[in-house]
Amino acid sequence: MITIDNLNLYHQKTASNNTAKRKGATQVIFDLSLTINKGEKVAIIGPSGAGKSSLLHHLYQRLQTSAALCSQRQGLVDNLSIFHNIFMGALARHHWLFNLINLMRPFKQDLRNIGLLCQQLELDEPLAKSVDKLSGGQRQRVALARALYQQQDIFLGDEPFSALDPLMASRLLEIILARHKSVIMVVHDRALAMSAFDRVIALDKGRLVLDSKKQSINQQQISKLYQTDAVA
Amino acid sequence: MALLQNTVYPLGYWQKVTLSIWFIAVVIIPFADIEIVNFDPLLELSLMAQGLIHADFFATEYLFQAIIQTLNFAIIGVSLGLLIGAPLALIYQHPLVSGCCAFLRAIHEIFWALLFLQVFGLSPITGILAIAIPFAGTFARVFHDIINQSSDSPLESIDSRADIISRYTYGKIAQVLPQLITYTRYRFECALRSSAVLGFIGMPTLGYYLETAFKQGNYSEGAALLIIFIALIGTIRYWCPPKLLGIYLVVACITLVEIPTLDSSLLVRFISQDIIPPALVNTLSFADVQWSLLYTWFSDIITLQAIPGAISTLTLALLALAASHFVTLNAHAIASKHLWPGPLVYLGQFILLIGRSVPEYILAFIFLILLGPSMLPAILALAIHNGSVIAYLTVQQSNAIAPPLMQISTLNKFNYHIMPSIYPNMMALLFYRFEIIVRETAVFGILGIMTLGFYIDSNFSEIRYSNALILIMCTALLNVAIDHISMRLLNSHKQSLTT
Numbered sequence: 001m002i003t004i005d006n007l008n009l010y011h012q013k014t015a016s017n018n019t020a021k022r023k024g025a026t027q028v029i030f031d032l033s034l035t036i037n038k039g040e041k042v043a044i045i046g047p048s049g050a051g052k053s054s055l056l057h058h059l060y061q062r063l064q065t066s067a068a069l070c071s072q073r074q075g076l077v078d079n080l081s082i083f084h085n086i087f088m089g090a091l092a093r094h095h096w097l098f099n100l101i102n103l104m105r106p107f108k109q110d111l112r113n114i115g116l117l118c119q120q121l122e123l124d125e126p127l128a129k130s131v132d133k134l135s136g137g138q139r140q141r142v143a144l145a146r147a148l149y150q151q152q153d154i155f156l157g158d159e160p161f162s163a164l165d166p167l168m169a170s171r172l173l174e175i176i177l178a179r180h181k182s183v184i185m186v187v188h189d190r191a192l193a194m195s196a197f198d199r200v201i202a203l204d205k206g207r208l209v210l211d212s213k214k215q216s217i218n219q220q221q222i223s224k225l226y227q228t229d230a231v232a
Numbered sequence: 233m234a235l236l237q238n239t240v241y242p243l244g245y246w247q248k249v250t251l252s253i254w255f256i257a258v259v260i261i262p263f264a265d266i267e268i269v270n271f272d273p274l275l276e277l278s279l280m281a282q283g284l285i286h287a288d289f290f291a292t293e294y295l296f297q298a299i300i301q302t303l304n305f306a307i308i309g310v311s312l313g314l315l316i317g318a319p320l321a322l323i324y325q326h327p328l329v330s331g332c333c334a335f336l337r338a339i340h341e342i343f344w345a346l347l348f349l350q351v352f353g354l355s356p357i358t359g360i361l362a363i364a365i366p367f368a369g370t371f372a373r374v375f376h377d378i379i380n381q382s383s384d385s386p387l388e389s390i391d392s393r394a395d396i397i398s399r400y401t402y403g404k405i406a407q408v409l410p411q412l413i414t415y416t417r418y419r420f421e422c423a424l425r426s427s428a429v430l431g432f433i434g435m436p437t438l439g440y441y442l443e444t445a446f447k448q449g450n451y452s453e454g455a456a457l458l459i460i461f462i463a464l465i466g467t468i469r470y471w472c473p474p475k476l477l478g479i480y481l482v483v484a485c486i487t488l489v490e491i492p493t494l495d496s497s498l499l500v501r502f503i504s505q506d507i508i509p510p511a512l513v514n515t516l517s518f519a520d521v522q523w524s525l526l527y528t529w530f531s532d533i534i535t536l537q538a539i540p541g542a543i544s545t546l547t548l549a550l551l552a553l554a555a556s557h558f559v560t561l562n563a564h565a566i567a568s569k570h571l572w573p574g575p576l577v578y579l580g581q582f583i584l585l586i587g588r589s590v591p592e593y594i595l596a597f598i599f600l601i602l603l604g605p606s607m608l609p610a611i612l613a614l615a616i617h618n619g620s621v622i623a624y625l626t627v628q629q630s631n632a633i634a635p636p637l638m639q640i641s642t643l644n645k646f647n648y649h650i651m652p653s654i655y656p657n658m659m660a661l662l663f664y665r666f667e668i669i670v671r672e673t674a675v676f677g678i679l680g681i682m683t684l685g686f687y688i689d690s691n692f693s694e695i696r697y698s699n700a701l702i703l704i705m706c707t708a709l710l711n712v713a714i715d716h717i718s719m720r721l722l723n724s725h726k727q728s729l730t731t
Contacts, residue, residue: 064392075385077406088386088402091394099398103406143389150391 001040001154001182002062007032009054009206028054030206041183043193046203047226052186053158055203059184060156068150072158074143078132082123085131085142086114089149117145120175122168136163144172148179157185170196190222246655250557257554264547265682266611269604276602283451289460291453292441299460302437304484305356305430306423309363311481313423314416316364317371322400324376337369338711340675341426343685343704345433346692351502356488359435363423374415382407413474421468425591428461432593432678436489442594446601458590465589506697533699537691538706541677541684545710548607548683549670552614556669557662559619560626563587564658567627570635570650571642581627587620592672593679600679610676614669622661630654663718670714674707684710 009029028051036042044052053072060069068089076085083106090110091099102110106127115127121141125134131142140163147155155176161169166189173196177183187193193200200217202210204225210217243251292298323329345362352358386403405412431439438461445454472480509529512521565571567580592613599609630650677685684707691700 068391069389071385071389073385073388075383075387075389075403077386077402079409080402080406084402084406088390091398091402092391094398096395096397099394100401103401146389 001036001038002059003035004058005033007034007055007058009051009058011054028206029058032206032208034201034208034211036182036184039181040199041177041197042199042201043185043187043197044201044203045187045190045193045222045225046209049205050203051206052203056156056158056184056186063154063156066152067154067156068147068152070144070147070155070157070160072162074139076131076139076143079130081128081130082118082125082134082142083111083114083127086117086145086149089146089151092150114145114149117148121145121148121172140164141172144176148176151179153180154182154184155180157183159186159188162188166192190219190226194219194222246659249659253554253557257551260547260550264551265606266551266608267606268608269606273602273604279449280451280455280598280602283453284455286452287456287459288452289456291450292445292457294436295441295457295460298431298436298438298441299464300487301356301359301435301489302424302427302431302439302464303480304488305359305363305427305435305437306420307477307480307484308356308360308488309427310367310416310420310423311477312360312364313367313371313419317368318375320368320372321375321379324372330373333369333372334712334715335369335708337366337373338671338708338715339366339704340671340685340707341366342429342433342675342678343688343707345430345435346688346700347704349433350506350692350697351499352494353492353498354434354436355492355494357491357494359427359430359437362430363426367419367423370419371416375412378408378411378415379404417468417472417474420472421465424465424468429591429593432597439594443597446597458594462586462589466585502697506695507701509698530702533702534706537687537699538684538703541682541687541703542706542710544607544681545670545673545683545707548610548614548676548681549666549673551607552611552618552669552673553662553666555611555615556618556622556665559615560622560658560662563619563623564626564630564654565646567623568646568650569631570633570646581624584620584624584627587616588624590617592617593675596676596679596681605680607681610673610679610681614672618662618665618669622658622665625661626654626658629657663721667711667715667718671711674710 007029008027008031010025011028032055044055046052056069057071060067077088084103087102087106087110094102098107101107111127118125118127121144123138123141123145125138131139134142140160144157144160147157147160157176160176161172164172169189170192173192176185177196183197185197187197200210200212201208202217202222202225209225210221289295317333320329320333324333341362344365345358348358348361352361382404386407387399390399390403427435427437428439428442431437431441432443434440438457442454442457442461445451445457509526512526563580563584567577567584569577572580595616596610596613599612603609603612630653633650633653635645635649674684677683677687678689680686684703688700688703688707691697691703
């Protein structure tokens with residue numbers, strides 16, 4: 001599906017072009033090579049600041065036409081309702097005129113689909129409620145629903161469950177896994193990563209340090225990864 | 233004790249700004265014409281006060297008609313302005329578009345009306361276009377600024393294959409829609425004021441009857457009209473919720489006075505003869521042009537009318553800026569809940585409402601009757617109107633500030649806690665209003681104050697349209713230049729804050 005060879009990424013502090021090593025740019029990913037095949041469910045773990053989000057956003061740029069991204073910056077539009085925020089996932093499937101009319105008066109078919117989706121995600125709020133009135137966990141599920149409603153083959157998620165309790169997280173993960181051929185997800189919960197995904201890769205300080213496809217990894221190695229971070 | 237000798241304490245940024253405003257005002261005051269010409273302003277004032285007490289709401293014939301027409305021009309003008317301005321906001325970053333818009337809004341509604349009056353006569357088209365055109369330019373700019381402030385993160389999570397219209401409406405415009413609606417409502421208030429003021433040049437709106445009543449000394453009728461007008465603006469939010477705007481638009485189109493059929497020969501004549509400089513009329517080819525005549529004509533307008541007009545426009549505007557600063561400080565203080573108990577605050581806010589509801593043009597007209605023709609009435613009018621507007625906006629901000637948890641007296645709290653936190657914003661608003669002050673100042677000429685508008689008005693009444701057109705261009709250029717300079721100043725200040 002995607003192969004990355006010796007990837008180097010820089011995080012720009014100032015808004016200049018992001019081509020090469022400039023002053024003010026810090027390197028976040030170092031010589032990273034990775035191949036992800038179709039149908040794989042990959043979890044990305046690692047201590048904070050390891051470059052997980054940067055890697056995921058890079059993957060999204062490469063896979064854009066066939067992937068849905070559920071980013072940490074949820075990108076919800078506060079003035080719009082739950083329905084409209086989720087419907088934003090379907091914008092590409094309709095003509096702009098349809099989208100405009102739907103903005104003023106929702107169409108029945110989409111209302112039903114999105115209502116069902118919300119039910120599955122355990123989001124029991126009126127669809128017409130604007131998202132600025134929701135709690136953190138509810139907002140996160142609206143962002144997740146929008147990514148699901150894109151109905152793509154590949155799902156890219158950046159800690160989509162960080163504001164939810166572990167039980168709900170594993171229930172929602174099941175839905176995501178069932179609805180997508182391939183999943184690449186930055187996961188905070190190490191146990192969840194080990195149990196629910198068929199491949200786990202770990203980043204530390206911008207380098208790929210563990211890959212369960214090449215080596216068998218155990219809980220101990222992972223704990224060590226997080227410990228070194230805490231000491232440093 | 234050697235340390236104490238070096239106690240230099242430099243002036244703060246806003247102290248310097250404030251002092252320079254007042255320094256400039258003091259320097260130019262000897263050159264400004266600010267004497268009181270009227271022999272007995274107190275007599276006139278007492279007559280007006282009596283008129284206010286005995287306000288006569290039934291004196292005006294066609295009062296209902298006048299209110300309806302005032303509303304109609306405003307509603308249709310704003311709608312048309314939106315229709316033109318909103319799409320322009322999306323391509324405003326193009327220098328050609330922003331340049332054109334700056335030029336459109338630099339010409340005051342009254343000047344547009346004076347131009348259209350020559351072609352369409354007293355038809356509603358004149359009033360509607362006079363409002364719609366400058367408003368379109370303003371909508372384009374402000375909508376563009378508002379949309380630019382919205383966050384880009386929703387766009388990131390929208391499928392990039394979606395078409396641009398869907399992405400833009402859902403990802404960008406939906407974010408700022410409440411601000412856009414609030415701003416549109418504010419502009420509707422402005423349009424009502426402009427629409428009323430158009431009456432001063434003969435359009436059948438409230439201003440027309442107001443001017444007649446005051447000029448004839450019918451102060452009880454004039455006061456009634458003024459009260460109706462203030463009430464109309466003060467209650468906008470109750471009778472004009474954004475949802476009803478569409479219905480109002482339909483009603484406005486139905487109740488519009490009949491549009492007389494346009495005499496196309498008038499239009500042709502206006503474009504092909506009236507606005508052509510006298511030296512160019514009857515010249516058929518390029519070789520016939522008498523260049524020396526054209527040059528003397530042009531240089532005469534510039535040296536005898538444009539430059540003196542521009543100088544007095546600027547003088548008046550700078551004095552009005554200082555006076556507005558003074559009014560703002562006081563008006564903010566009388567309506568601040570940090571200084572007064574509840575009921576007095578409401579009274580203060582009511583005074584602010586009156587101050588900002590009456591158009592500066594009508595205020596100037598009343599002061600002109602009281603004090604006689606000089607710059608003074610115009611300065612007072614601009615100061616009261618703009619001071620109230622800025623004070624109204626800053627009071628909203630300062631009343632939201634939580635009082636400090638300290639045992640200090642009310643006045644100390646006001647001076648040490650409230651004023652320092654709102655002063656920068658107050659000054660920013662004052663400078664933003666400066667553009668508006670210059671724009672209004674030019675128009676005061678129509679009331680007889682020797683600004684650019686005075687020369688424009690006299691050229692129109694002497695049927696020298698070509699001269700008037702040149703002067704309108706000069707006014708527009710002056711406004712664009714000031715707009716440009718103030719933007720640069722504001723930006724440089726913002727940059728000096730960030731670095």
